[in-house]
Amino acid sequence: MMRFVTTEPSWEIPSPRIGELMDRERAAFVQAHPRSRNLFERSRHSLLGGVPMHWMAKWPGGFPVVVEDAEGAHFRCADGHDYVDLCLGDTGAMTGHGPAPSIAAITAQLQRGMTTMLPTEDAPLVGEELTRRFGLPIWQFALTATDANRFALRLARQITGRSVVLVYDYCYHGTVDESFATLDANGEVRARVGNIGPPVDPSKTTRVVEWNDVPALESALADGQVAAVLAEPAMTNIGIVPPEPEYHAALRALTRRHGTVLILDETHTLCAGPGGCTRAWDLEPDMLVVGKAIAGGLPAAAYGMSAEVSDRIHIDMETSDVGGVGGTLAGNALSLAAMRATLLEVLTEQAFEIMFSRAERWTDGVAAAIGGAGLPWHVTRLGARAEYLFGPTRPRNGREAAAMDDFALQQLTHLYALNRGILLTPFHNMALMSPATTERDVDRHTAVFGEMAADLTAH
Secondary structure, X not given: OEEEEEOOOOOOOOHHHHHHHHHHHHHHHHHHOHHHHHHHHHHOOOOHHHOOOHHHHHOOOOOOOOEEEEEEOEEEEOOOOEEEEOOHHHHOOOOOEOOHHHHHHHHHHHOOOOOOOOOOOHHHHHHHHHHHHHOOOEEXXXXXXXXXXXXXXXXXXXXXXXXXXXXXXXXXXXXXXXXXXXXXXXXXXXXXXXXXXXXXXXXXXXXXXOOOOHHHHHHHHOOOOEEEEEEOOOEOEOEOEOOOOOHHHHHHHHHHHOOOEEEEEOOOHHHHOOOHHHHHOOOOOOEEEEEHHHHOOOOOEEEEEOHHHHHHOOOOHHHHHHOOOOOOOOOOHHHHHHHHHHHHHHOOHHHHHHHHHHHHHHHHHHHHHHHHHOOOOEEEEEOXXXXXXXXXXXXXXXXXXXXXXXXXXXXXXXXXXXXXOEEOOOOOOEEEOOOOOOHHHHHHHHHHHHHHHHHHOOO
16 A cells, blocks of 8 residues: 655756746746736735735745646646646645536535534435444544644543643644644654644643654653644645654554554545555544545535443533534535545545556656656655655654755745646645546646656756
């Protein structure tokens, strides 16, 4: 399921070369996107930063392209350019844009009602399919994986009577407050750089350890104060950082020994197969969160739990609406219809086989270009997801991965690709395959990546 390719460094990219190429690419981008630029300037009068969500401003070029329409693995911008979409909504559109079964289910449900605060016939079908895929018997629904993670943490705190959460350095679990914490140079928990208005000092709510560090994990759990460990099966938002061979066995044994709830966030790692890493690697979480892709791009998420966990949960019926778990639109009819169709008809075993094949082809193409140019980079694949990092060897944890990042170089590689019709995930160098992604789409990226590698290393 995972693949790692590396080359030995043989050439270092001078900063002036990066700046020179960035100036050239930015000028080309501005010239090619006058309508997107005009719409961005108009948006600045009513939207913070000129975008619907502030992180959309992170796209390189000075402003984001404005999307006109999207279908399958492509989209067209307001200036009429076609793009191969390897970002796919940072996993939200891993199904491809507008998969026919999801669209049909959404359209049919729209005519029957979108939300009623009551269950529909789709609810047990979705729950049963999630159980089949992930092995956990009891499920609840949310609108985002962030919400699902928050609700899972609340339930873990209730059943353990503990307040502290453990996460991994440089992890990502949506906008969960407890997860925006890091370790400083002295190994102390601090708010992560960029953490906007943390409600409390994260050292009061959170313990942080490095991924793959078993002794650190054991030490952090030893006093029996940690309610839950919240973890991705493999880190994905700081580059792909896989677990070492025995790490999950140690994680499961230690959490059981210390009475800590193990929550696996499969929102990104669903790329590893129909049941994510949990099924592919035979993992045994107490709780599991999955979101983004499971409704074909419509906002939806789910969180599952073992029978042991569900038996310990107490929800008072009289005050169940103000307990901090749930939301008026959670489990709405439209989301459930989309989840049912997407899980049963789109993200199938056969679809993942196609996605894996495309991702392997993408990885091979990038690895060949890295080796041919002598760049000190490497590329890693996890199922349908693949990513390159600006370092020669695979990182063992998030801190090592972060040390390989170079924001200026990242902006250049993204803008270079964008100017040639390729969209990568803006926050890192990730490409994701959908069932609609073709070999031609992959080869288009390989050609562009090879051109960029040659440009970077030109003397």
